[in-house]
Amino acid sequence: SNNELQLQLWPxxxxxxxxxxxxxASVRWNHPQRGLMAPADFLPLAxxxxxxxxxxxxVVSASIRQFAAWVDAGLPVQDxxxxxxxxxxxxxxxxxxxxxxxxxxxNDLRPVNFRVEVPESVLRSDGTVLREVFDTYRSxxxxxxxxRFGSDYSNLDRLPRFAIDAVKIDLxxxxxxxxxxxxxxxxxxxxxxxxxxxxxxxxxxxxxxxLRDQVVELGCVQGQGQGLWLSGAIDPHEFAELLxxxxxxxxx
Numbered sequence: 001s002n003n004e005l006q007l008q009l010w011p012x013x014x015x016x017x018x019x020x021x022x023x024x025a026s027v028r029w030n031h032p033q034r035g036l037m038a039p040a041d042f043l044p045l046a047x048x049x050x051x052x053x054x055x056x057x058x059v060v061s062a063s064i065r066q067f068a069a070w071v072d073a074g075l076p077v078q079d080x081x082x083x084x085x086x087x088x089x090x091x092x093x094x095x096x097x098x099x100x101x102x103x104x105x106x107n108d109l110r111p112v113n114f115r116v117e118v119p120e121s122v123l124r125s126d127g128t129v130l131r132e133v134f135d136t137y138r139s140x141x142x143x144x145x146x147x148r149f150g151s152d153y154s155n156l157d158r159l160p161r162f163a164i165d166a167v168k169i170d171l172x173x174x175x176x177x178x179x180x181x182x183x184x185x186x187x188x189x190x191x192x193x194x195x196x197x198x199x200x201x202x203x204x205x206x207x208x209x210x211l212r213d214q215v216v217e218l219g220c221v222q223g224q225g226q227g228l229w230l231s232g233a234i235d236p237h238e239f240a241e242l243l244x245x246x247x248x249x250x251x252x
Contacts, residue, residue: 004030005055007062008233012083012224013248015206015216020246022081024117024224025063026233027055056090061103064114066236068107075243083115085147091118092125092133101140111141117168120146123155134163145202150190159197166200169220174205177214184214191219 143165
């Protein structure tokens with residue numbers, strides 16, 4: 001049931017200064033028998049059971065309502081972004097856009113404080129439909145990030161055609177930076193491609209100082225991680241405690 005779902009947040013920081021920039025919403029399932037379960041442990045089951053869309057919609061609503069609760073409590077979140085992930089199916093559905101619009105209106109919030117993340121594989125979708133959807137989000141004032149950027153680069157020639165605001169480089173590519181020269185060359189080319197297209201670039205999986213230094217050197221200045229260096233997923237109460245000094249890490 002929805003009462004067993006718990007909102008979790010990944011802090012997002014400036015990789016040069018360590019300053020908090022926002023958060024990405026995720027979900028944990030507090031299973032009656034198995035305890036707190038990570039998404040990887042239960043979302044595949046939810047997909048097979050037909051509950052994936054219901055869970056994604058819960059995350060969208062819970063994210064927006066949590067942000068509203070922080071605002072109501074007087075916490076300094078007005079310059080932060082809350083990102084949430086949509087599957088390709090949800091992204092293309094008018095239902096999800098209506099849900100987001102309704103939640104924002106009901107909670108008196110601005111779309112500029114939120115960000116939709118959608119898998120890069122969305123670029124395989126019909127071009128006419130996709131352009132209309134991206135344009136609709138832009139007209140709503142809500143930026144869209146292509147997640148897992150670089151995981152499906154056969155479609156990257158379509159990148160300039162759509163109203164995309166940012167890309168987030170695939171975690172697997174970032175985690176492999178220290179091990180393979182070819183990964184460094186690929187990540188460098190992806191960052192250059194995105195920046196040439198006028199897009200912001202973020203990185204997932206920046207888990208230690210070495211990776212931070214490599215990513216910043218290649219030109220990416222925003223990221224998230226789960227090691228000692230950047231915080232992993234935390235609950236909203238723990239996140240609120242970060243709002244004091246606003247720094248996740250020491251500046252490099």
